Amino acid sequence: MPAATAEKVRPPAKHPVDEVLPPQQLAIYGFQHVLAFYAGAVIVPILLGSAIGLTPDQLIHLINADLFTCGIASLLQAIGFWKIGVRLPLLQGVTFTAVSPMIIIGVNAGGGVNGLLTIYGAVLVSGVVTFLLAPFFGKIVRFFPPVVTGTVITVIGFSLLPVAAGDAILRWDPKTSSYSQSVLSTDAHGNWHLASGGWKILCLALGTVVIIVVIQRLFRGFVQTIAVLLGLVIGTLIAWLAGEAHFDSVRTASWVGVTTPFHFGMPKFVLAAIISMVLVMLVTMVETCGDVFATAEIVGKRVDGEDVARALRADGVATFIGGIFNSFPYTCFAENVGLVRLTKIKSRYVVATAAVFMIILGLLPKAGAIVAGIPSSVLGGAGLAMFSTVAVVGIQTLGKVDFNDHRNGIIVATSLGLAMLVTAEPGVSTLLPKDYQVFLGSGITIGSITAFVLYMVFFHVGNSRGAAIATTSSGDVIGLAQINAMPKEDFVHTFEPLFQGNTWIIADAFDRRPFKDTQDLRESFQEALFSASDEKQRELIAGYPDLGSQEIAPGELGDASIRDRAAIMLSQLRDGEREELAGVTSAYREKFGFPLVICVRDAGSVDQLVAQGRARLDNSRHQELVTALVESAKIAGHRFDDLIADADPIGTARASMANPQ
Template sequence: MDKRDNISEPKAAALGLQHLLAMYSGSVLVPILIATALKFNSEQMTYLVSIDIFMCGVATALQIFTNKVFGIGLPVILGCAVQSVAPLIMIGQKFDIQTMYGAIIAAGFFVFLISGAFAKLRRFFPPLVTGTLITVIGLSLIPVAFQNIGGGSTTAKSFGSLPNLLLGIITVLLILAINVWGRGFIRSIAILIGLVAGTVIGGFMHMVSLAPVAQASWFHVPTPFYFGTPHFEWSSILTMVLISLVSMVESTGVFFALGDIVGRKIGEDDLKKGYRAEGLAVMLGGVFNTFPYTTFSQNVGLVQLSGIKSRKPVMYSAGFLVLLGLLPKIGALATIIPTPVLGGAMLVMFGMVAVQGIRMLQQVDFNNDKNLLVAAISIGLGLGVTVQPEIVQFLPKNIQLFCSSGILMASLSAVILNILFNSRNPQPEMKSDAGLNEKD
């Protein structure tokens, strides 16, 4: 029986909450990680998490309420793009927060402008390129997870202490246990349960302070340019433009997968409106001082699991996200999570990102030595500058930002080498379900 149209409001609301919970932890981790790395205070971090939740709802609404200009009209959820974490931290540290947000706004404008042409450019992003890139994204972030498991700052006396390591390991084991023995909905929120349970355990270990929650207000209004007027710097903009291209490639796979599930053929016009919605969401993220938004692949599994093909549950999700984002005390709850707990969750999440890249690479013919070289050199360059960023320390500051990003180096290497080696024998395009994190 087709459940697409006949769905009650209470059931739609419950399913909407499930979508929210499945994406919540993955999305709020991005502002927490960036704010921690840039040493935001508790008030700034609370604002950041709250406005991020609010903007997730706005970004999702832009995508599901389709019109002639933007919105693909599929049951999609948008959240902060995890691949933007490392580049944004790098921009914030080398320049300043205003430059970081200027780069986000410019990248969103770029995505909006090229949305019509990008469908024709997808041939430059076959599984060989996309899989290599996503693998590097996951692997390059794993050291950050380990740093957080140790306690955050490597210069702190408590870094690597037994309580920190124990709490990080417990969090990982909890998430693994839920994925092994959990079913359906419970399994889909394994990361969230791990974060909550790890925080509770951390409380018993005297590693949690509720002061940020007590200090946070009950209600706030989103404020444009909360952290100041944006600055526009060319190397930072180029960095975020390349990251946005990666997000567009990932979103393309999600769009096709959802089209298959709901029985709708996705054409070039649909893709164009979907990219435009993401471009608008990224621009608004920069204006309201949050981060780039992209379509979340993990929610595709929930659509498949529930069998509900209607957009109505996702409309509820968007409404819930907007409501929660207006209540800073709820946003402050996410800031009390101990750093080792975040590290444990990050280890699982970033490891899964790397494995998704490897799954994409399974579509590649590695009997062809040229494909082996493209992947090998690109992964080597990406991880090399990630582990040893000092290798470019004598280059000009703007060039340093560009060359010290493993994600950017891997992107350029994979695209250029693929063009050089495979221009006469183009690689097959990415399958619609490649790399998706589907839930059983």
Template sequence: MTRGIHPVDEVLPARPMLALALQHLAVSYVGSVAVPLIIAGALGFSQHETILLISATFFCSGVATLLQTIGFWRFGVRLPIMNGVAFSSVSAIIAIGTMPGVGIAGVCGAVMLGGVLIMLIAPIAGRLRRFFPPVVTGCIVTAIGVQLLPVAYQWAGGGHGNKNFGNPGYLAIALLVLITILLFNRYGGPLVRNLAVLGGLAVGALVAVLFGMGDLTPVREAPWLIAPRPFEFGLPTFAFLPFATIFIVMLVQTVESMGLFISIGDIVEREVTPEQVADGIRANGLASTVAGVFAGFPFIAHMENVGLVILSGVRSRWVVALCGLIFCIVAFFPKFGALLAAVPPPALGGAGIAMFGIVAAAGIQSLAKVDYANNRYNMLIVALTLAMAFIPILSPTLFEQLPTWTQSVLHSSVVVACVVSVVLNLVLNGTGGDCDDAHHPTPRDPGHKPDQAELGQLKMRPSV
């Protein structure tokens, strides 16, 4: 690495950068194809319309990733963040799309208006940066990892809805991928270690296909070429109720994005300023507005790729930017996309367990650096935040009888972790954060008596 260049800004040689970008593509592809498939099925799309919707989603995901990683002017947080469609949007989009006289055109109009408004409120979001000290971001990263682990377990068992879920053969493939990743990390050179997840996926997929676990029918049926075009599903329509519905979801996603930007900044060891938070939120808004033109959906950071950044140790935003560019290209070649989608779920499960476990471990590592000895409030913040954040995972039906408008907030462990940790830190520690560094004196217990070292420091301080 050239001296003076932060690892986030490092441009790698062409071959390893391409291989690393493909690794990010393989990890994020499944999440990117799942959302448009679910929505197309709910809205009664034909096979051709479904392919068009998936193609548009890939193209917009690539554009959104390029906006965040490379950016221009005041758009983009410029960190290694892969952007994609959030699952938190699915229920709202289906609700809007099935309204009488609304359909996909109403979804597009609502997303476009929502994106514009998110861009306008981005500066306000940027000013909230000071409410995310280490005790908050550590809780958020931990929640990200734990929230993703059930997805990995679902893959390892054969995928959602599989009648043979948990088959020992599926579990053996997931274990094989995990062992391969460990072997690559233990015995491989630097490049091999960086590509351990891709190598594990390749080995697991190959063995799974040999044992008849793969289905290549979608690859044969997919067309060779298709072009995402603006307003493919008609001109967007605008109405208040669809807009209000999607905007509430986008506000929740904005809170989640703020926590993700700052947490990822901590992971790659780059300070994220309030201005950069605002730039990242602004890019989310612009990406969503563009997506509305192509029948896409609101875009936020792909949490799955956070684990890959940690596990590979490669922090370059240019690797992820190249992945975004490849996503734009893949949108025109459905057969290539179908080939990626044909990777058997158990292989993805093994990789997911490794990556998402690493994310949770990174959060725990961050929380280990928080000052608990001199500030008893920090322990309380962590305890209550994690206890609340894990409810959607461990007891997903607990909040079912609460008002419908609360569901967009309470279904996500990451959003719960953001809200609870920020509020608790503000109430208990004040706006000074959790006071972990020397520049912010740690709040003391009411009955605290200074020891000799502290008395000495007090005597040395100049009088005002």
């Protein structure tokens, strides 16, 4: 056969995601995924079991059921079938978003097995809803922007911290054979007292936090990713040596056991619990979308809306199976997404191998008994570290939010305030009938509902000016809606001072309407600046006055320069400073043929301004043209902030306090 013909029929190379590695590599890399995943996987049933009063035997079964179903869920996602599973190296685990609502549901249902059955009813229905919404979620995901998801994730972290703190002060109670005896108590006068041996319990909790932090500080790579797991292991070992860890149930646990459907009984369906869990899954669906796109970027594989739908269907099916096999709602685990980036092992069959390991572990009750023996104080310490990290993720998400728009500030502040109300004062939930106390008894639920409803009210119901961005010549405040609707001439006039009266930048930005938010408007000016022709860019640079020049006329354009100069009092230079600066600017203009452009507000002082100008004299003309453009963009950014500050001084002051420079 000719070479050319052979070339045509040669099968295409497999994408690394679809590559099947040798068995020994699959085993090693798969087990590594299990280690990174294990602590996060088992901590949910432990927290839930402790909170709703399950017996050690029931907790062991819960842990094994969780691991068993995690394995099935991961196979669905990584291997997939029909239109279920995204077929990427994504490991599935119980979502932390569900912990607080499930605890509230279980406690309100009376705790114990009865509480579990009510939880499972809500889990089953939420799995079906997730599956049905999967193909349509792309159309509603816009109703879950960072201001909503960031608020919800932050609330999750804050709501779970009291749970971890409560575990951190519990010690073993021989009467109940469980960790249910608090080391803190109050006397008749309300004064707090520490029970005998209480310092040992507190030291175990705080020591676990210290161990996790030290590992994260001293180690890198894989060891760092399992810092929580190592903290649990080391903390438990220290507790055992101190006589505070009890593994009596390990001796009586079976070597092999199979989790059976509806082991605890038939589920109970309560409307309030179902609504709460559906809300949890809506937030989880947003997280899954993020994990899918993040993993696709890491492995270098394109994904589209149908891929996202397959991933969400897998979440729905896995959650439904979890309700049958005594487990909980499932989502992609971000820890393992990070491990894929760290190891650069992209094969989805590695995750499938890890899934098989988890199924095997789920069939070993003795392994579950060992995990159930982790002391409550050690678990509480690890929980403090983990749940604080969840809150940090939420804060990072909120970092993408435009807080110059007062609506976003109101949404976040109100949602956090109401969520913390019911977290700090859980007695508020008694104002509602028992079946509906979940709405006021869970910070995550009321925080999620508030964030979503307020977002719809402020952004999608009725007319709104949006963020206050500028003022008209008559002093009227205008927002984003007015800016999107104003004629080009008015738009140019409003923003002309940003670039020394170079209206072509403003006109080009106008053509990029509509602007979705203040940041989008800001970026449109930057894109117009850097995409312009060389001739227009040189024209802009030439329009700036010499630094320290006294020839700046007051007026709309001159006022912007005067405001810039006031940052380091350039208009009040001493004679020596004026001569030194004039010498640098003169030498610069003579060498390059255009003025020295520096963002004065970032310079810090006159001395730093002069030093920066001298240093730039050693650059090439091309580099200085580029630098001048960057500096002009910085200048425009500060002037844009001035427009917003003048239009909304109170909102700007609040944003400045929330984000100090």
